[in-house]
Amino acid sequence: MINKDLLEQYDKYLAKTYNRFMLGIVKGKKDLVYDSNGKEYIDMNSGIAVNTFGINDESWKEAVISQLNKVQHTSNLYYSEPQGQLAQLLCEKSHMKRVFFSNSGAEANECAIKTARKYSHDKYGKNRHVIISLVNSFHGRTITTLSATGQDVFHKDFDPFTPGFVYVEANNLEAIKEVIKSKEVCGILLEVIQGEGGVIPLDEHYLQDLSYLCKEEDILLIIDEIQTGIGRSGKFLSYMHHNLKPDIVTCAKGLGGGLPIGATLFNKKTEDVLDPGSHGSTFGGNPISCAGAINVVERIDNILLEEVKIKENYIREQLTDSTGIKSVSGKGLMLAVETTKPASEVIAKCMEKGVLFILAKDKVRMLPPLDISLNNLKIAIDTLKEACKV
Ligand SMILES: *Cc1c(COP(=O)(O)O)cnc(C)c1O
Numbered sequence: 101m102i103n104k105d106l107l108e109q110y111d112k113y114l115a116k117t118y119n120r121f122m123l124g125i126v127k128g129k130k131d132l133v134y135d136s137n138g139k140e141y142i143d144m145n146s147g148i149a150v151n152t153f154g155i156n157d158e159s160w161k162e163a164v165i166s167q168l169n170k171v172q173h174t175s176n177l178y179y180s181e182p183q184g185q186l187a188q189l190l191c192e193k194s195h196m197k198r199v200f201f202s203n204s205g206a207e208a209n210e211c212a213i214k215t216a217r218k219y220s221h222d223k224y225g226k227n228r229h230v231i232i233s234l235v236n237s238f239h240g241r242t243i244t245t246l247s248a249t250g251q252d253v254f255h256k257d258f259d260p261f262t263p264g265f266v267y268v269e270a271n272n273l274e275a276i277k278e279v280i281k282s283k284e285v286c287g288i289l290l291e292v293i294q295g296e297g298g299v300i301p302l303d304e305h306y307l308q309d310l311s312y313l314c315k316e317e318d319i320l321l322i323i324d325e326i327q328t329g330i331g332r333s334g335k336f337l338s339y340m341h342h343n344l345k346p347d348i349v350t351c352a353k354g355l356g357g358g359l360p361i362g363a364t365l366f367n368k369k370t371e372d373v374l375d376p377g378s379h380g381s382t383f384g385g386n387p388i389s390c391a392g393a394i395n396v397v398e399r400i401d402n403i404l405l406e407e408v409k410i411k412e413n414y415i416r417e418q419l420t421d422s423t424g425i426k427s428v429s430g431k432g433l434m435l436a437v438e439t440t441k442p443a444s445e446v447i448a449k450c451m452e453k454g455v456l457f458i459l460a461k462d463k464v465r466m467l468p469p470l471d472i473s474l475n476n477l478k479i480a481i482d483t484l485k486e487a488c489k490v
Contacts, residue, residue, distance in 0.1 A: 101135040121451065128155030131472040133456070141451070142480045144466045145458045149295075149327050149434065152354040152396050154469035160357045160395045167391035174387060176380065182390035189397045193336050196349060196365035200374060201385030205326035205352035206240030208362035211379060212289070212348045213244060215366065216320045217264075219373045220286035223318075228284040231322075234270045238296035239289065239324055248289055251297065270294070271306045273313065280317060287320040287348075292338040295327035298461035299429050299436030307342045320347040320370065326362075327434065330354035331400040331470050334409045334432030341431070357396040361389040400470075408432045408470055411477060415466075418481045424488030429463075433470055436463035439488050449487035455480045 102124040110120075123141075125133045131154045133143050146154065153160055167182060174180045187199040200211050213231060220228040233239065235250040243262055246254055250267035266283060268275040270290075279285060288310065294300045314321040323346040328338035332354055335341050339349075347370050352362040362384070366373070412432050419428050419437060426438040439446050443464045447457045457464050464484065468477065 101137045101139055103136045106136075121456075123451065123456075130154035130157060131469050131476050140454060142455045142476045142483075144456055144468045144472075144480050146354075146467055146469050147358065148458065149332055149353045149467040150356070151358045151469055152330060152332075153357055153399065153471055155358070157357070159399070160392055163395035164359070164388060164392045167388050170387070172386075172388055173383070175382065176385065180385070180387050180390075182387045182394060183385040186385075186390045186394050186397065189394060190351075190363060190365060193397060193400070194349060194365055196367050197371040198366045200364045200366075200379065201390070202362035202364070202381045203360045203383050203386070203389075204240075204362050205324075205350065206242045206245045206362075207381065207384075208326065208350035208352050208364045209239045209245045209248065209289070209324060210242060211362075211364040211374075212322045212324075212350050213248065213287075214379060215348055215364070215370055215373050216287035216289075216322060218378065219320060219370055222373065228286050229264045230266055230279070230283045230285045231264060231287045231289055232266050232268055232276060232279055232285055233289045234291075234294070235267050236270060236294055236297035236300070237267075237289075237291060237324075238294070270300075271303045273306060273309050276310065276313065280313075280319070285317070285319050287322050288314060289322040289324060291324045291326075291328060292342070292344075293328050293333065293431055293434060295434065296460065298463055299434060299465060301429065301431060304342060307339075307344060311344050314347075322346065322348040322350070324350050326350055326352045327467075328431075330396065331405055331408060332432055332434045332467070334405055334412060336400055336405070338431065355393050355396065356389045357392045359386075359389040359392040361386070361393050404470060411468075411472070411474075414474075414477065415481055418485065422485050422488065424490050425485070433472075434467055436460045436465045437484070437488075438463050440490055441488060446484070446487045450480075450483050453483045453487070455483045457484065 126136050127134050133141050217229050233248045237250040239245045239248040247261040247265045266279050323339050325337045329351045347367050349365040419425050424440045429436050
């Protein structure tokens with residue numbers, strides 16, 4: 101349900117960049133949201149993996165309000181406590197060495213790309229600047245992160261792009277070796293589970309071999325954890341399922357628990373690449389966003405991660421071999437379902453019944469709050485199963 105005036109405002113004044121569901125969300129509580137008529141919905145997408153602990157979470161809200169009572173912005177010309185504290189927490193949990201803060205996923209990836217190029221420039225001189233990314237990847241909407249994105253649908257109409265990006269087929273190590281032979285490569289950028297590409301995990305062997313190849317060739321392994329990170333996959337960061345040792349890691353979405361923040365993490369090899377003046381952001385590391393993020397990151401502990409895995413198992417058990425469901429992919433609470441009926445029909449049916457899912461390519465995607473209640477999870481999955489029946 102959506103209020104007519106609001107619909108008219110959108111029609112008249114907003115850029116037409118989104119195909120929206122006919123639903124206006126006016127408030128929420130944890131894993132539930134409400135429209136202007138008071139109709140209740142179970143939120144199975146958390147604002148695309150952003151509201152890690154759902155909506156209006158008490159502890160998170162307290163952390164944010166407490167910071168709001170102190171100072172909302174300082175600029176990065178001064179020191180600010182939330183930024184220092186969050187950086188330390190992120191480094192401790194990821195075993196990375198340093199962090200640069202920005203405001204979004206695309207910006208976190210921009211910083212990763214700049215760092216990879218500067219690393220190579222400092223060490224090998226000009227021209228060793230090519231970054232390999234994967235077909236079907238998604239890395240953002242700025243011109244450079246679009247250039248890194250291996251999906252033509254996003255490219256249409258926006259050329260010319262930033263040079264120096266090459267796409268290769270996922271899970272094909274030979275394809276990468278071919279590029280390395282013919283081009284001067286400084287980095288490989290990938291998602292361990294391709295999110296917008298349809299929630300598709302990369303192969304274990306491929307990741308291991310690729311990681312080894314990167315070390316041997318001194319090519320930086322850059323992992324985009326923007327959708328998969330911050331507990332979403334059942335580990336703090338999804339590469340931890342595979343014991344990978346990336347050189348640069350990017351986070352955003354779930355990090356702020358609903359506030360805009362991006363983070364680019366560096367290891368020993370890359371921690372000193374960015375020096376004074378080489379990069380910056382006015383809003384990056386904003387104290388309010390950092391206070392929210394500290395609350396989120398502190399709460400991603402082993403008990404919560406275990407809970408995420410238990411919920412994944414429950415969902416898989418329920419959906420595997422259920423009528424109208426062809427497959428389930430993904431990890432933790434980042435899952436997608438291939439349905440016999442068109443996914444958009446299934447999603448519309450579920451919305452009617454009070455459960456919100458979203459699309460990932462032609463699949464039904466779910467990214468619920470990590471602490472979704474078992475009761476609401478059960479209702480959501482039962483509703484999905486029912487809607488998939490032909
Ligand atoms: C969402 C997403 C981005 C872009 O993040 P924004 O905050 O929208 O700029 C980049 N990479 C991945 C894997 C994402 O899922």
